[in-house]
Amino acid sequence: MPSEFDKPYDPKEHEDKIYKLWEESGFFNPDKLPGGRGKTFSITLAPPNVTGSLHVGHALEHATSDVLIRFKRMQGYKTLWLPGTDHAGIATQNVVEKELKKQGISRHDLGREKFLEKVWEWKKKYGNIILDQMKKIGASCDWTRTRFTMDPEYQEAVKEAFLHYYKKGWIYQGERVVNWCIKDQTSLSDLELEYQEEKGKLWFIKYPLKNSKEFIIIATTRPETMLGDTAVAVNPKDKRYKNLVGKKVLLPIQNREIPIISDRRIEMNFGTGAVKVTPAHDMLDEQIGADNKLPALQVINEIGKMTSAAGQKFEGMKMLEAREAVLKELESQNLIEKIDDYPHNIAKCYRCETHIEPLRSKQWFLKMEELAKLAIKAVKSGKIKFHPKRWEKIYFDWLKNIKDWCVSRQIWWGHKIPLDGVDDVLDTWFSSALWPFVTLGWPASAKTLAGKSKKNDLETFYPTDILTNDRGIINLWDARMIFSGLEFIGAPPFKDLLIHATILTKDGKRMSKSLGTGIDPVDLITKYGADATRFGLIWQAMGGQDIHWSEEHVVAGRKFCNKIWNAARFVLQQTPPGKKSDFGTPKKSDFEEGGNSKLGFDYASSADKKILAQLKKTKKDIGRLIDKYEFGQALHTLYNFVWHDFCDIYLEESKKNLNAEVLASVLAESLKMLHPFMPFISETIWGHINNKNILMIESWAS
RNA sequence: GGGCGCAUAGCUCAACGGCAGAGCGACCGCCUUACACGCGGUAGGUUCUAGGUUCAAAUCCUAGUGCGCCCACCA
Numbered sequence: 001m002p003s004e005f006d007k008p009y010d011p012k013e014h015e016d017k018i019y020k021l022w023e024e025s026g027f028f029n030p031d032k033l034p035g036g037r038g039k040t041f042s043i044t045l046a047p048p049n050v051t052g053s054l055h056v057g058h059a060l061e062h063a064t065s066d067v068l069i070r071f072k073r074m075q076g077y078k079t080l081w082l083p084g085t086d087h088a089g090i091a092t093q094n095v096v097e098k099e100l101k102k103q104g105i106s107r108h109d110l111g112r113e114k115f116l117e118k119v120w121e122w123k124k125k126y127g128n129i130i131l132d133q134m135k136k137i138g139a140s141c142d143w144t145r146t147r148f149t150m151d152p153e154y155q156e157a158v159k160e161a162f163l164h165y166y167k168k169g170w171i172y173q174g175e176r177v178v179n180w181c182i183k184d185q186t187s188l189s190d191l192e193l194e195y196q197e198e199k200g201k202l203w204f205i206k207y208p209l210k211n212s213k214e215f216i217i218i219a220t221t222r223p224e225t226m227l228g229d230t231a232v233a234v235n236p237k238d239k240r241y242k243n244l245v246g247k248k249v250l251l252p253i254q255n256r257e258i259p260i261i262s263d264r265r266i267e268m269n270f271g272t273g274a275v276k277v278t279p280a281h282d283m284l285d286e287q288i289g290a291d292n293k294l295p296a297l298q299v300i301n302e303i304g305k306m307t308s309a310a311g312q313k314f315e316g317m318k319m320l321e322a323r324e325a326v327l328k329e330l331e332s333q334n335l336i337e338k339i340d341d342y343p344h345n346i347a348k349c350y351r352c353e354t355h356i357e358p359l360r361s362k363q364w365f366l367k368m369e370e371l372a373k374l375a376i377k378a379v380k381s382g383k384i385k386f387h388p389k390r391w392e393k394i395y396f397d398w399l400k401n402i403k404d405w406c407v408s409r410q411i412w413w414g415h416k417i418p419l420d421g422v423d424d425v426l427d428t429w430f431s432s433a434l435w436p437f438v439t440l441g442w443p444a445s446a447k448t449l450a451g452k453s454k455k456n457d458l459e460t461f462y463p464t465d466i467l468t469n470d471r472g473i474i475n476l477w478d479a480r481m482i483f484s485g486l487e488f489i490g491a492p493p494f495k496d497l498l499i500h501a502t503i504l505t506k507d508g509k510r511m512s513k514s515l516g517t518g519i520d521p522v523d524l525i526t527k528y529g530a531d532a533t534r535f536g537l538i539w540q541a542m543g544g545q546d547i548h549w550s551e552e553h554v555v556a557g558r559k560f561c562n563k564i565w566n567a568a569r570f571v572l573q574q575t576p577p578g579k580k581s582d583f584g585t586p587k588k589s590d591f592e593e594g595g596n597s598k599l600g601f602d603y604a605s606s607a608d609k610k611i612l613a614q615l616k617k618t619k620k621d622i623g624r625l626i627d628k629y630e631f632g633q634a635l636h637t638l639y640n641f642v643w644h645d646f647c648d649i650y651l652e653e654s655k656k657n658l659n660a661e662v663l664a665s666v667l668a669e670s671l672k673m674l675h676p677f678m679p680f681i682s683e684t685i686w687g688h689i690n691n692k693n694i695l696m697i698e699s700w701a702s
Numbered sequence: 703g704g705g706c707g708c709a710u711a712g713c714u715c716a717a718c719g720g721c722a723g724a725g726c727g728a729c730c731g732c733c734u735u736a737c738a739c740g741c742g743g744u745a746g747g748u749u750c751u752a753g754g755u756u757c758a759a760a761u762c763c764u765a766g767u768g769c770g771c772c773c774a775c776c777a
Contacts, residue, residue, distance in 0.1 A: 008739060220777060270776040284775035390706070394772065508770060539725075542716065546770075550714040552726035559739045570736035636724070651736075
């Protein structure tokens, strides 16, 4: 009886040791796993950004992936869970810039090369913190295969992918109004915006008609852009303005003649039904401008200041200063009809929260039409299944209304666009989209397929079995991985896409680091242990439903650990030292009449028979539930069996009427079932009752 | 503006057409030799509201209220 059993279970005494044991065994690596293992089971980790540390949502994701991997490993699959991190372009550039700002340095002071060195330093430090956090929660990833989205091989792969599209004619350069962040100095995709309601105003401005004393009144939230107006537009069905279409107005301040045109996209019910058209600073206006062959006048530049086209009076002013100046001027000319309060959504950069300035700019685009079709078909046909199914809708809605993907970014940290004379980098999601196959060796592996006796990773593990992530990146990442996999490999990157619960704060708000509402899983692990943390997360995240964070379940997990610990202690007390071999596992025949092992049915009491039957059922149920990704249900079932059926009833019974063999084997089987969920404590106890194998690779079926 | 999700015990959540459950907390007994991170017991619910379908509704339908999320070019 080891003395450590004399105290309550203390995870700190065991977890690091156990993790080291697993790592040294080599069994995280599928190539080192014993046995035949014809079937494979693979997951590529959703690579966390190297921007900082993980939160409790990641921990849930990693705990559930680890349940699957450990379960399948014990079931005899050749299991690979491939880890890594993402360079996360703008996000990482931003945090490093912030860090430098504390020292009073900007990235421009350093210059591109020196700045990138700093980012690499950051990556080295924080990339490792993230991976260490994963180890703490017990993730059984194959660390020998760890990848980073900027590894040299990865850079080659991104180049290959880009050029593949380029040769197909799907990459083109276009000058368009894009979402421009005036702080980060880069374009952003629609998916990289966040909207925030602000108390704005709606200004009603009188535009004088040419050769007339009359006005047409337009409504706008952005009066400063009027300096770049090249038309006024109304709906063709709008009777109020029918006789004005085709006439001209004299644009105030600029004294420029601009036409009144009609366009069906104009909403009659908004404002006055007449709209100023500024093709250089609004996406809809740009389209209207293109359809009506209007010129585009850029009056705001990429740093958010007025250009010479805005007129001498305004040139060099910041956008908001210009707004005041323009309004003052209009006021003095008595051209403001009225001002309404108008709360509306303002687009902001999702990384730095600066207002987005729609701006005309030369960017690289990837044609999406064919790729979107591929992605739609893969899910429609059932090759890829969403869990829960309803998330498909988010995916289809986006793909069906897809716009070409602006893949260029004007930042420094990222994959360079592999064309001569272009110093832009690629959208970070362009490289993430290739993750499931580049991490398995594409494109090099794809070229060396023929004639090899040993299969390479891509052949062996692609398509992966399941991917799990938060609903927030269904389109940003999942959709793009799906069409990339289909385009480059000819097969979807995974079979199942599991959208897990989003963990909200107790009062239902999104967890956010900046708001200080995030919870660090490492704090929980320190306080309660990794198994308890895993237990709490899985226990609470029953289905795909959002959950309000609640630490009580982690408390329950800690208590459960102690319960298991003490049950093991009791069983060890009932078994004389040196009789480790008695902890065999029941065989199929043990559950059947006529079985002749000493655990056998015929030898057992009714209590023995009952617990063996309950064990058999529990094991079956748990296997079925894990395969359905119902981890919470599986854990509840297991908890009920271990605590109530085994400890409360059978253990008590065995105090009166001991069958040491049955007692020991039920403990052994319980540990196996517990292992995917609570790997540390189960492995620790296993070490005391069995000296042949480590539990991690014990056979589930037995 | 459109779409989706949620509303069940004090709190966090199960149950998805057939007697409403768990964890945490509360209360009352117990240091019963595995475990007080425990054991035994108790209290606590008109399942958001109003209708409807059904022999039967927390569960299905309709409308409403509240909360959360996503999408969208009403400037």
